[in-house]
Amino acid sequence: MPLPARRTLPTLALALIPRAVALNLALGAVVGALKLPVYLDSVGTILVAVLAGPWAGVITGIVSNSVLGLLVSPALFAFIPVAIVIGWLAGIAGRAGAFASLAGAIAAGLVIGVAAALASAVIVIALMGGLTASGTGILTIAIRATLGVSVDSAAKIAAIATDALDKPLSCVLVYLVLERLPRRLSARFRRATA
């Protein structure tokens, strides 16, 4: 079958993305039932990225945060770049075969977690005056923000621990699910988006 001149998402990936977005929001119910100190709000994004590639992951991240922005608060629009980073990195990790093993999935989760934390820090700083500050200014505020937050507030330490646990755990879940998808289906995704 010849490839279309302009690459677009096949219907299968297209139909998966809304469910992945909904998953990002619905896993909260599971986390709540188990009272686990994590969010698991990017599992859908990571899953699509691994199944259908970085591009699909990026789109899922954008749609997911846009929907959150529409449903919860427009402040979340500002964090669309974080979701993009997560989707893109997960797609790259998937292409590199990181999700073929548990250790690889955990490693991917750590990298994604660090990158996501950095991306959100940059956004927070930019919104809180970094736009007008000079380059070194941004840096000092960044250091202040991380140090100040983690040293001064026990609650924030818990939040940072949560962040560190969240993405690796999300990636482990994705790994477990990929292992358990009907082979027929995962093959279809690979073929459709190769």
Add this chain to the structure above:
Amino acid sequence: MTSALDRWNPLTPLAAAVAMVLAAFAGPQPYAPVLVLAVALLVAIASGIGFKVTALTALVVLPAFALLVLLAAAFPDAATAQRQWVPSRAAVLDALAVSLRLGAAIAALGVVVVGVAPRRLTRALAARGLPAWAAYLVIASLEAVPDARRRADDVIDAQRCRGVPVGKGTGMRGRLRALPALAGPLIVGLVTESEERALALDARAFDPRASRTALAPIADPSAERWARRVIWLALAAVIAWRLREFAQSLTIT
């Protein structure tokens, strides 16, 4: 959910909100953010969504202000290098200015997010060239969220019936172990379902790249189209003025 804003083509409030956000950041400080915030809240109140928009705004402004004041107090100017637990007046004013800008942006966008049905907004964007696949992603996602929440509840129930313990009395390790049993069927189920959904789209002659028509197109009166042009022109003027000022400040230093 309908509000007074639904009388407009959704693109008009959207254009106004985007312009107001940019104006709050680019306009003269601190007047521009204050003005934008005031206008946004007034529009919200007039449209019957005052409470929600105010709450959204407060939820961002208050923590941001508190955090900035706290940071300023904990880490005073590098010049003095002396930790003094009372923030300076300048630092408080600075924190207020930043929080106000954020608040103005949230309030302006909040009016659109709360006051305009997201589906209507997406359809209006689709009518102006947003590709069919992008519109599908947003609309179907909004639709899929309540479905997935209900499915999550069903999965939790089904697995509890098979002996998976949840809630109190189970240690952290037990709860972590229960996670795959609860999240797994939810995720696998949703991925599997996408195959059926894709088939349904194909069966309905959906083409992600083709343009679609609408059963009830959203009206876009020429007055509103002109209003949007005026908004964009005004915004361009503010930005141009601001850029000129910025260029002048560069030549002085």
Add this chain to the structure above:
Amino acid sequence: MSTEPLALSMRVRTIAYEDRIALRNVALDIARGEIVGVAGHVGAGKSTLALAAAGLLGRSVPATIAGAIEHPLGGRPPAAFVFANPSTQLTELGETVEEEVAVGPENQALASAAIRARVDDALAQANATALALRIPRELSGGELQRVALASALALEAPLLVLDEPTAQLDPETAVRFAGAVRGLRDRGAAVLLVEQNLELLASLADRVILLADGAVLATGAPRDVLGRDPPLDARLGGLRTRRDPPPASARAEHPSLLTIEGVSAGYGDREVLRDLSLTIGTGEVVAWTGRNGAGKSTLARTIMGLVEARTGRIRLGQRDITALPVHERARLIGLVFQDPRRQLFSRTVLEETMFGPRTLGLSRAAALGHAREALAVVELHAREAEHPGDLAPQLQRRLAIASALASRPQLLMLDEPTAGQDAEGRWLIRAALELQRSRGAAAVITHDLGFAQDACDHNVTISHGHVSHIGRISLERDSFRR
């Protein structure tokens, strides 16, 4: 044979998926004003035939087709499709029913006035006009299926393909759906109807194709194909269905196993069960019937502990379980929900069946023994190494029942177990209930009075949250004839 123009002309040598040939040597023409029925067991190739006839195979679902599938009347798309699952065939693009029905014509880029005309017409033909402004998510399965039919009709495609459209509907709703399909034929539609319910198929179809193992076994007038001796089920199922049905229990005395006294329960402010009392005896299999919303499912959920009993007591044997947490009750009671896909997560059918016993703390060897026995009862033992997701929906439901059996509960409750099952599936579910009878007791929530009469000792009618009638099942056979 009709002299009307053909909407489908199909001459197919083979249709193959990645790993296997699903259908071979099918020649099929459908003319306007004609309903062609397709019958056969699970896995016979019915859905493959339906997807191929609609032109979806090879395009949406990867498959290799050797042969020709033509739609002489053209059309964009050439065929409209109604799937078995009421909820997943919506595009989600419509907020209301009429918007969902409009999605097809919108994709065809019609003008607004034309779309409006199509939508109104399609809703009327599908008996769904009253639903126009409802929210799809809030509709029942039967209502959704009429919306799906309307959505398909709105495409005005020359051919209409229905793939087990009544599989998940209760018998009464299925009859009404059949009425709508008959009306379409009378107005000149060409219809391909895959249907599990042979009585319904015989009443609707002008011609019938009988499939078995991917090939055409017989084709002709319904009474010739479906009515000949030996009975169809015997021909399709071989010896299996000719075995004697499981013996119904004739014991008169049933020491009580489950005792419910004055239970009230509900969700939030809404009280669903009101001061309900009920007993189930050891060795009994009972049916719980009643209208949608009468409280049958809530009763099962309350017994299981998913819904809290606000008043009253629940006892199992001598033990008061009113306050026992759900995961503890799971050792004593099993509950199988309507949608088996809410719980499937394992790599193989066997592992899935072992999940319950393992979670309850049984050793691997013991769980394996229980699982194999349960799979044998519903005749899935030969497929224990397959992926649960690759099973047909009917088999997934049998797998869910086996999973519950494997935990060896004293009381087993099944919610609408026979929906979508063919004669063989119903027989196997009966066999599962008979095994359960020997271990304790079972309750079946069902709209399927025929099954209740065959499989259950007596019937408990629930209405408005309490027991309104207990007695033998009196069955007025639903008639599919006009």
